[in-house]
Amino acid sequence: xxxxxxxxxxxxxxxxxxxxxxxxxxxxxxxxxxxxxxxxxxxxxxxxxxxxxxxxxxxxxxxxxxxxxxxxxxxxxxxxxxxxxxxxxxxxxxxxxxxxxxxxxxxxxxxxxxxxxxxxxxxxxxxxxxxxxxxxxxxxxxxxxxxxxxxxxxxxxxxxxxxxxxxxxxxxxxxxxxxxxxxxxxxxxxxxxxxxxxxxxxxxxxxxxxxxxxxxxxxxxxxxxxxxxxxxxxxxxxxxxxxxxxxxxxxxxxxxxxxxxxxxxxxxxxxxxxxxxxxxxxxxxxxxxxxxxxxxxxxxxxxxxxxxxxxxxxxxxxxxxxxxxxxxxxxxxxxxxxxxxxxxxxxxxxxxxxxxxxxxxxxxxxxxxxxxxxxxxxxxxxxxxxxxxxxxxxxxxxxxxxxxxxxxxxxxxxxxxxxxxxxxxxxxxxxxxxxxxxxxxxxxxxxxxxxxxxxxxxxxxxxxxxxxxxxxxxxxxxxxxxxxxxxxxxxxxxxxxxxxxxxxxxxxxxxxxxxxxxxxxxxxxxxxxxxxxxxxxxxxxxxxxxxxxxxxxxxxxxxxxxxxxxxxxxxxxxxxxxxxxxxxxxxxxxxxxxxxxxxxxxxxxxxxxxxxxxxxxxxxxxxxxxxxxxxxxxxxxxxxxxxxxxxxxxxxxxxxxxxxxxxxxxxxxxxxxxxxxxxxxxxxxxxxxxxxxxxxxxxxxxxxxxxxxxxxxxxxxxxxxxxxxxxxxxxxxxxxxxxxxxxxxxxxxxxxxxxxxxxxxxxxxxxxxxxxxxxxxxxxxxxxxxxxxxxxxxxxxxxxxxxxxxxxxxxxxxxxxxxxxxxxxxxxxxxxxxxxxxxxxxxxxxxxxxxxxxxxxxxxxxxxxxxxxxxxxxxxxx
RNA sequence: GGGUUUAUAGCUCAGUUGGUUAGAGCGCCACAUUGACAUUGUGGAGGUCAGAGGUUCGAAUCCUCUUAAACCCACCA
Numbered sequence: 001x002x003x004x005x006x007x008x009x010x011x012x013x014x015x016x017x018x019x020x021x022x023x024x025x026x027x028x029x030x031x032x033x034x035x036x037x038x039x040x041x042x043x044x045x046x047x048x049x050x051x052x053x054x055x056x057x058x059x060x061x062x063x064x065x066x067x068x069x070x071x072x073x074x075x076x077x078x079x080x081x082x083x084x085x086x087x088x089x090x091x092x093x094x095x096x097x098x099x100x101x102x103x104x105x106x107x108x109x110x111x112x113x114x115x116x117x118x119x120x121x122x123x124x125x126x127x128x129x130x131x132x133x134x135x136x137x138x139x140x141x142x143x144x145x146x147x148x149x150x151x152x153x154x155x156x157x158x159x160x161x162x163x164x165x166x167x168x169x170x171x172x173x174x175x176x177x178x179x180x181x182x183x184x185x186x187x188x189x190x191x192x193x194x195x196x197x198x199x200x201x202x203x204x205x206x207x208x209x210x211x212x213x214x215x216x217x218x219x220x221x222x223x224x225x226x227x228x229x230x231x232x233x234x235x236x237x238x239x240x241x242x243x244x245x246x247x248x249x250x251x252x253x254x255x256x257x258x259x260x261x262x263x264x265x266x267x268x269x270x271x272x273x274x275x276x277x278x279x280x281x282x283x284x285x286x287x288x289x290x291x292x293x294x295x296x297x298x299x300x301x302x303x304x305x306x307x308x309x310x311x312x313x314x315x316x317x318x319x320x321x322x323x324x325x326x327x328x329x330x331x332x333x334x335x336x337x338x339x340x341x342x343x344x345x346x347x348x349x350x351x352x353x354x355x356x357x358x359x360x361x362x363x364x365x366x367x368x369x370x371x372x373x374x375x376x377x378x379x380x381x382x383x384x385x386x387x388x389x390x391x392x393x394x395x396x397x398x399x400x401x402x403x404x405x406x407x408x409x410x411x412x413x414x415x416x417x418x419x420x421x422x423x424x425x426x427x428x429x430x431x432x433x434x435x436x437x438x439x440x441x442x443x444x445x446x447x448x449x450x451x452x453x454x455x456x457x458x459x460x461x462x463x464x465x466x467x468x469x470x471x472x473x474x475x476x477x478x479x480x481x482x483x484x485x486x487x488x489x490x491x492x493x494x495x496x497x498x499x500x501x502x503x504x505x506x507x508x509x510x511x512x513x514x515x516x517x518x519x520x521x522x523x524x525x526x527x528x529x530x531x532x533x534x535x536x537x538x539x540x541x542x543x544x545x546x547x548x549x550x551x552x553x554x555x556x557x558x559x560x561x562x563x564x565x566x567x568x569x570x571x572x573x574x575x576x577x578x579x580x581x582x583x584x585x586x587x588x589x590x591x592x593x594x595x596x597x598x599x600x601x602x603x604x605x606x607x608x609x610x611x612x613x614x615x616x617x618x619x620x621x622x623x624x625x626x627x628x629x630x631x632x633x634x635x636x637x638x639x640x641x642x643x644x645x646x647x648x649x650x651x652x653x654x655x656x657x658x659x660x661x662x663x664x665x666x667x668x669x670x671x672x673x674x675x676x677x678x679x680x681x682x683x684x685x686x687x688x689x690x691x692x693x694x695x696x697x698x699x700x701x702x703x704x705x706x707x708x709x710x711x712x713x714x715x716x717x718x719x720x721x722x723x724x725x726x727x728x729x730x731x732x733x734x735x736x737x738x739x740x741x742x743x744x745x746x747x748x749x750x751x752x753x754x755x756x757x758x759x760x761x762x763x764x765x766x767x768x769x770x771x772x773x774x775x776x777x778x779x780x781x782x783x784x785x786x787x788x789x790x791x792x793x794x795x796x797x798x799x800x801x802x803x804x805x806x807x808x809x810x811x812x813x814x815x816x817x818x819x820x821x822x823x824x825x826x827x828x829x830x831x832x833x834x835x836x837x838x839x840x841x842x843x844x845x846x847x848x849x850x851x852x853x854x855x856x857x858x859x860x861x862x863x864x865x866x867x868x869x870x871x872x873x874x875x876x877x878x
Numbered sequence: 879g880g881g882u883u884u885a886u887a888g889c890u891c892a893g894u895u896g897g898u899u900a901g902a903g904c905g906c907c908a909c910a911u912u913g914a915c916a917u918u919g920u921g922g923a924g925g926u927c928a929g930a931g932g933u934u935c936g937a938a939u940c941c942u943c944u945u946a947a948a949c950c951c952a953c954c955a
Binding site: 004006007008042207217218219220221232267268269271272273276277278279280284285287288289290303321346347402410412413414418419422505506509540542561574575576578579580581582583584586587589590592593595596599600601602604605606607608646648650651654657658665666669672742745748749750751754755756781834835838839842845846847848849850851852854855858859862865866 | 880881882883884889892893894897899902903904905908909910911913914915917918919920921922934935936940947948949950951952953954955
């Protein structure tokens with residue numbers, strides 16, 4: 001006879017089980033087809049893992065992603081869908097490069113320039129490789145069933161070909177262009193930074209008021225003011241009505257007299273200071289746009305290293321900090337400084353990757369024009385015709401608007417539209433070394449863009465690399481074999497569009513929008529049909545997890561301590577899409593307890609079945625309890641399937657836990673001990689329950705499966721259970737038994753009757769007599785009664801109660817605490833009476849006419865039962 | 879400045895399209911314990927669903943306002 005250990009030891013099973021899964025090959029759908037796990041023509045279910053950055057190790061946020069996605073994937077695989085989950089990692093250009101530079105500086109005090117491009121890249125690649133290996137091991141520890149044979153790296157050769165192909169195609173269509181635009185330049189990192197990578201921090205800085213001709217202007221950045229020769233004011237500002245747009249005037253300024261021009265523009269805020277400002281188009285985004293609107297000159301004042309240029313005259317070569325004070329001093333000496341506000345608070349822009357202060361600069365960069373028209377090639381998107389002229393912005397709006405992409409939770413559609421409705425051209429070039437090199441070559445004034453370098457000599461390749469999101473935008477299809485070298489890739493044909501993308505809501509605007517852009521343009525398809533956004537995991541106090549706070553929960557540590565299944569459950573149950581959740585070790589421990597509970601239920605069942613069998617027909621129920629448990633089980637099968645398909649993982653897990661712990665362990669197993677032989681039905685329940693749990697808790701369920709059914713069969717590819725037919729839903733009869741047991745237990749506890757003492761009971765069951773008689777054995781055992789006699793009249797001096805129209809009584813034989821008992825009855829009366837009153841009031845009003853019939857009759861029934869209960873209680877009180 | 883979310887038991891959260899005397903887990907209190915399981919069992923206490931209006935026969939749920947917290951976006955010199 002096989003027997004399970006007394007407690008589940010996750011450490012003992014997890015690694016060997018993962019190895020069995022991996023060696024089975026079933027992570028790969030091709031193998032599943034080969035072995036008949038799924039049909040070649042089955043529905044597909046595909047998703048691509050949002051590739052973790054190779055900047056280190058996986059954190060708890062990745063663990064959520066892995067748990068949720070693995071749950072979906074395991075469910076669909078068991079259901080017989082042709083299921084593919086593609087793993088990958090991302091080179092994360094700026095983040096990885098910065099990390100390696102930091103390490104180099106910390107350990108060897110060298111910069112990337114000391115090493116040179118080639119050597120530096122070797123270092124980064126080594127670092128990335130190490131990170132990758134760690135990440136893959138962690139993902140395996142989490143139990144993820146990804147198809148490792150299809151793993152990709154965002155910077156590998158295939159992805160590079162995809163990137164070059166996309167770039168060239170977009171360039172030919174005029175969607176990619178090179179142009180002078182203002183960018184967020186980080187002098188420290190010597191690269192530009194995208195808008196979303198800029199952090200704005202509040203900072204106190206002196207706010208200077210200067211005399212500028214007839215006007216008063218103010219600034220926190222006097223060192224940029226050398227190039228200022230325009231004064232801007234709001235067209236409606238009455239104070240300056242006498243000045244006309246385009247008027248010029250002479251005025252004394254930092255390095256002598258200048259000629260300034262008046263510009264009227266609505267960007268000027270009349271409320272701020274004097275309502276007049278000077279502008280520095282080369283070093284301010286807003287000023288740049290004003291200058292663009294009016295066709296004004298732009299002059300560079302600060303160089304790329306953050307030093308003042310020749311235009312600054314005597315200040316040339318100084319750093320920003322140094323020049324600022326000296327310029328103010330000089331203006332003060334000239335009598336042009338009016339006052340200084342030392343309490344002024346402004347937003348300082350810094351680079352979120354490395355913290356350098358952003359100095360806007362106008363530079364030649366590569367851009368994607370999101371509002372440029374192009375001709376649609378080969379569209380499979382509903383409402384977008386092949387040959388039609390449109391823009392990236394319009395398509396991006398359309399695919400979500402028309403419901404071809406669904407975002408869960410729905411409210412994030414607003415974020416999405418907020419972004420695409422205000423779409424700005426996307427700067428895709430970065431002055432970084434780690435990344436996809438831009439496929440553009442220059443010779444004098446000529447520019448060549450191509451998948452391969454030009455044939456003839458003399459060309460120099462653009463030193464810049466592409467924004468990491470450019471390659472990331474292609475992850476729904478580049479890992480599936482785009483562009484295919486010959487003919488169409490079968491993976492692409494079979495698995496694209498993917499069913500779902502699952503990621504944190506914080507990445508919606510970074511990444512998903514880029515995916516929509518690239519995929520709709522290049523493939524004429526949506527990248528995915530559903531976007532499922534999970535929340536962020538915070539610590540038990542609701543703070544973000546961070547190294548500096550020391551509150552990081554490392555997924556590997558807790559997996560080892562509590563078992564991976566416990567960690568997975570704790571991340572999925574009790575959290576809803578788009579909402580942050582809090583995680584604590586106590587929570588994980590409680591799911592460790594649950595895993596052990598499931599183990600022990602199985603242990604009991606194993607001791608009570610004759611021949612463990614995998615493929616069993618649902619057995620015929622013999623008792624009321626059997627009918628009840630099968631009806632509950634079939635309900636759970638239906639609901640769990642529906643919940644998973646609708647992405648309600650928390651609800652599915654909660655329902656399963658309630659079923660397993662309360663109904664199965666708490667009632668059915670206890671009654672099985674009384675009713676005896678239930679081999680077939682217990683086998684079926686165990687079998688089904690393990691299947692239902694498998695997507696959530698793959699290890700413990702597979703461990704039990706192999707102990708019970710042997711190692712020849714994997715639960716991972718066992719067929720998903722089907723709900724039973726011909727099982728009566730009506731469980732009112734069993735409910736009566738449950739309630740009577742609970743009520744008797746309750747009376748015993750309140751009267752301090754020792755659990756070991758057996759009592760005599762009576763029941764006046766009326767029309768329910770046969771149910772009671774058939775199930776007396778249950779009540780006797782679970783409520784610890786010596787006897788339960790059906791009577792016409794409840795005997796005197798016993799304690800009675802009414803449940804669902806049936807009156808029970810227990811003879812406490814003098815052991816009852818009379819005073820205590822009277823108190824209890826009074827308390828019940830006090831709670832029932834107002835309930836009756838409220839029901840009566842309800843039934844006397846418009847409710848009866850206006851509410852649906854079913855609701856009214858339900859309330860009437862409740863009232864009748866409550867009244868009967870009250871009557872009995874009052875009798876007892878006398 | 880614009881936008882979003884959250885507010886339900888001591889704690890963490892459920893509560894699907896308005897119809898429960900408002901639920902779960904953890905924690906707490908009492909009792910039990912050689913029997914699948916102390917990583918356990920039984921029973922219990924605990925909430926005027928942030929506040930104020932409104933719609934409705936009926937509101938935790940829909941609308942308006944207020945308060946508090948979190949987040950996102952934006953070119954304030």
